[in-house]
Amino acid sequence: MTKKPNKIDLSDYIFSVEEFIEFINNYLKQLSTIKVKGEINDVSEKKYYAFFDLKDSEEKDHVVRCFISGQNYRDYTHLLKEGMKVVVYGIPNVYKKGYFSLRISKINPKGEGSWKQALKALKEKLKKKGYFKDERKQELPQFIKTIGLITSRDGAAITDFRRNLGNHGFKVKLLSVKVEGDKAEKEITSAIKWFNKNKPNLDTLVLIRGGGGYENLKAFNSEKLAETIVTSKLPIITGIGHEKDESIADLVADRTLSTPTAVANFLRKRREHLLAQIQKEQQQLFLSFERNIREEKEKIETYRKEMETAVDKIFQKDRFKMISLAQSLKQSLSNLIHSFEKSKQKLKDLLYGYQSKFQNKKHKFGIIKEQIELKFKDKLKEKKNKLDLLDSKLNSLNPETILNRGYSISYTEDGESIKNTNQVKKGDTIITKLSKGKINSLIKKIKNE
Amino acid sequence: MSKENLQKSLEELEKIVKELEDEDINVEESLRKFKKGVSLIKDCRSKLEGIENDFEELKKELEEETN
Secondary structure (H helix, E strand, C coil), X not given: CCCCCCCCCCCCCCCCHHHHHHHHHHHHHCCCCEEEEEEXXXXXXXXXXXXXXXXXXXXXXXXXXXXXXXXXXXXXXXHCCCCCEEEEEEEEEECCCCCEEEEEXXXXXXXXXXXXXXXXXXXXXXXXXXXXXXXXXXXXXCCCCEEEEEECCCCHHHHHHHHHHCCCCCEEEEEECCCCCCCHHHHHHHHHHHHHHHCCCCCEEEEEEXXXXXXXXXXXXXXXXXXXXXXXXXXXXXXXXXXXXXCHHHHHCCEEECCHHHHHHHHHHHHHHHHHHHHHHHHHHHHHHHHHHHHHHHHHHHHHHHHHHHHHHHHHHHHHHHHHHHHHHHHHHHHHHHHHHHHHHHHHHHHHHHHHHHHHHHHHHHHHHHHHHHHHHHHHHHHHHHHHHHHHHHHHCCHHHHHHCCCCEEECXXXXXXXXXXXXXXXXXXXXXXXXXXXXXXXXXXXXC | CCHHHHHHHHXXXXXXXXXXXXXXXXXXXXXXXXXXXXXXXXXXXXXXXXXXXXXXXXXXXXXXXXX
């Protein structure tokens, strides 16, 4: 099949060699990537690049020189085996030294045999890198609850997985991917990267698919997927149904189970076990807590008893002292009471003494009083009598009482009582006082006897 | 008023009575003395009465105190 390049009129133009090679290369570039199938021969590997020949078969003479370098070389180095049937992807190119080659960008094994051989080689390669070593693999977290599930929404795998997972509070986030075909590898690696970037708190990733032949499992045997799994920060569990050998994904995964159902059972049992363990530990915790409390109680009780004993001892020590103190206190108190009683009696006696003395005095006083009274009364009576006597005497001596008997007294005008005639003369007026009233008389005659 | 005063008054009264018993005494003098004697008697009686009252009062006070 010949694709005709644009017709340019070069009949008059003469190239230099360099111009010519450049011209040819520019022309070849327009072909872009082309695929050629064949057997690998004459491999010459250097550090960063390799050359090999591609032939239709060993017997045929036609040869295409191939050149591979850089990342491409590192990716496909395991396929560069003599006799390996492959399809190479590359761009044709002429070197300045004049020979023609294909610059290879991709190599795929061709046919089951080659695939198996390639797979074996890839496994060897990855093994050398240490990808399969258990030390490299991540421990699954003890508590798995949130799961990032990578599988096809339409496959049987997801049904099996969900059915067997049971209802234990798992939270499953699904990213549906193609699990076979050309896009599978890209979608699966993208899903792993997406979960790592956007759901970094998930407990684990689960990558599953149902069974299939080696062709169908191509994506799971890819070196790129292996790299992605190895670099994933989230642990990855695989459950890829297959007949015999494990896929590379299985070999690099942190945990590998044979089928989606097995993964589900594993997770479920782990969780059940965990729940049971938690319950058991909870019980043990309670038991040990109770035991601790009991022990503490016993300790406290012991302390209490010890304390009581200690206090008792202290009391015992001071007890006799206290008893004797109490007794002497009692004794002195009773002494005090006794002496008080005595004093009281004394005081009483004294008071009785005073009282009787007082009574005596009072009695004496009464007598004296009566005597005084009597004496006084006598004296008074005496005076009275005397007075009465004097009074009667005086009355009897009242000169005017004589008048009552008819006597009278005569006075001169000067008020002198007339006892002698010489006191008056004829013609004098005399005043005669009677018992009642007075008489003025003129003297007519005087007789001297 | 004192006991001495009463005593004096009684003595004076006694003297007056004696003087009045003397027959030599003239009427005017006797009447004067008599009047003096009467006033002394009145005076003595009232004195005696006062003393008696005082005594009774004191006696009463004393009895009240003693009881």
